[in-house]
Amino acid sequence: MSLMIPYENLKTLNKPFEEKLKNKFSDFLDKGWYILGEEVAAFEQEFSDYHGEKYTVGVANGLDALILSLKCCDFKKGTEVIVPSNTYIATILAIIHCDLVPVLVEPDSRTYNIDPLKIKQAITKNTVAIMVVHLYGQCCEMSPILEIANQNGLKVIEDCAQAHGARYQNKLAGTFGDFGAFSFYPTKNLGALGDAGAVICKSETDYLKIKQLRNYGSEKKYHNGVVGYNSRLDELQASFLRIKLPYLNEINQHKRKLADIYFTHLNASFIKPKLDTDFYNVYHIYNILHPERDKLKQYLADHHIATEIHYPIAPQNQVAMENYLTGQHYPISTEIHKTTLSLPCSFAHTEENILEVTRIMNQFSG
Numbered sequence: 141m142s143l144m145i146p147y148e149n150l151k152t153l154n155k156p157f158e159e160k161l162k163n164k165f166s167d168f169l170d171k172g173w174y175i176l177g178e179e180v181a182a183f184e185q186e187f188s189d190y191h192g193e194k195y196t197v198g199v200a201n202g203l204d205a206l207i208l209s210l211k212c213c214d215f216k217k218g219t220e221v222i223v224p225s226n227t228y229i230a231t232i233l234a235i236i237h238c239d240l241v242p243v244l245v246e247p248d249s250r251t252y253n254i255d256p257l258k259i260k261q262a263i264t265k266n267t268v269a270i271m272v273v274h275l276y277g278q279c280c281e282m283s284p285i286l287e288i289a290n291q292n293g294l295k296v297i298e299d300c301a302q303a304h305g306a307r308y309q310n311k312l313a314g315t316f317g318d319f320g321a322f323s324f325y326p327t328k329n330l331g332a333l334g335d336a337g338a339v340i341c342k343s344e345t346d347y348l349k350i351k352q353l354r355n356y357g358s359e360k361k362y363h364n365g366v367v368g369y370n371s372r373l374d375e376l377q378a379s380f381l382r383i384k385l386p387y388l389n390e391i392n393q394h395k396r397k398l399a400d401i402y403f404t405h406l407n408a409s410f411i412k413p414k415l416d417t418d419f420y421n422v423y424h425i426y427n428i429l430h431p432e433r434d435k436l437k438q439y440l441a442d443h444h445i446a447t448e449i450h451y452p453i454a455p456q457n458q459v460a461m462e463n464y465l466t467g468q469h470y471p472i473s474t475e476i477h478k479t480t481l482s483l484p485c486s487f488a489h490t491e492e493n494i495l496e497v498t499r500i501m502n503q504f505s506g
């Protein structure tokens with residue numbers, strides 16, 4: 141019986157960093173400083189440097205990175221934020237938690253990312269922002285999106301949870317908009333060993349405000365200037381992220397090499413992600429579309445290959461969204477939800493693993 145090829149294995153993923161992580165934890169225990177210390181400040185600086193930006197604020201997770209970005213803008217209650225209809229639910233939750241109205245816009249069926257032409261059609265006098273999501277590791281088409289935002293005086297918030305190190309026209313995800321919101325959930329291309337997140341801000345004013353918001357609205361201990369939250373990046377997670385950040389490009393290159401194998405070897409019955417020289421995709425997720433997706437998933441499981449679906453239920457079909465996303469139809473995103481399958485493509489996989497996946501997949505007769 142052949143060995144299982146997992147979709148992801150966090151233990152294997154972090155094995156190359158094990159010694160450094162253990163030493164870091166030991167230093168951390170010796171130091172006895174747990175919240176907002178040198179490690180968070182150093183990670184913020186290093187994450188800014190990686191992006192060629194000035195201002196990063198470490199926060200508790202990716203959802204909070206989105207919420208604090210929106211809160212920072214002080215949008216009027218009930219105003220509208222444009223968001224892709226096929227995103228992960230967190231992006232939409234952030235909008236709802238800020239008492240704003242999510243306006244879902246369909247993606248391009250080949251890039252899976254929000255369609256700039258459809259953004260234009262969705263703008264009303266109540267629109268205040270566009271929340272783009274660089275889904276699966278590929279940047280959105282930022283030039284037309286920024287143009288639309290500028291023409292209409294809209295803020296741009298980038299959800300970069302799946303796009304660490306991804307580029308569009310050679311510019312990094314998170315550096316286009318007013319805010320770049322990141323998640324360092326353990327499976328992300330840059331993953332912590334627990335929850336963690338960050339916001340890259342374009343302006344110093346926003347940077348200072350998000351720093352305040354993440355820490356009870358406090359600029360100075362026991363002085364609360366705004367109604368804030370507790371959403372601090374953990375000192376220990378920051379120290380782990382500092383170990384892994386220098387390897388982010390290597391992790392991305394590895395995933396791109398695995399993606400190349402899929403592109404080269406998978407037969408034409410599987411619809412593969414669109415390739416375009418403007419985009420440097422970091423394949424947080426390598427997905428294909430197939431009309432018999434569920435049968436294919438089961439077939440692969442029978443052959444000891446684990447896969448995932450991102451995502452099995454569209455946001456408008458989630459029970460939690462009953463009072464928020466009613467009466468709208470999103471045929472493109474519905475089709476993606478029905479046919480998408482995410483294949484193993486992690487830093488922990490070998491080229492041999494992926495060749496084996498393609499070999500088995502090409503024998504699928506449907």
Ligand SMILES: Cc1ncc(COP(=O)(O)O)c(C=O)c1O
Pocket residue numbers: 201202203204227228230231273299301302323324325335336337
């Ligand atoms: C697109 C997207 N946005 C936001 C988030 C939320 O990140 P977190 O789980 O760190 O809160 C995720 C997490 O998976 C995500 O994929």
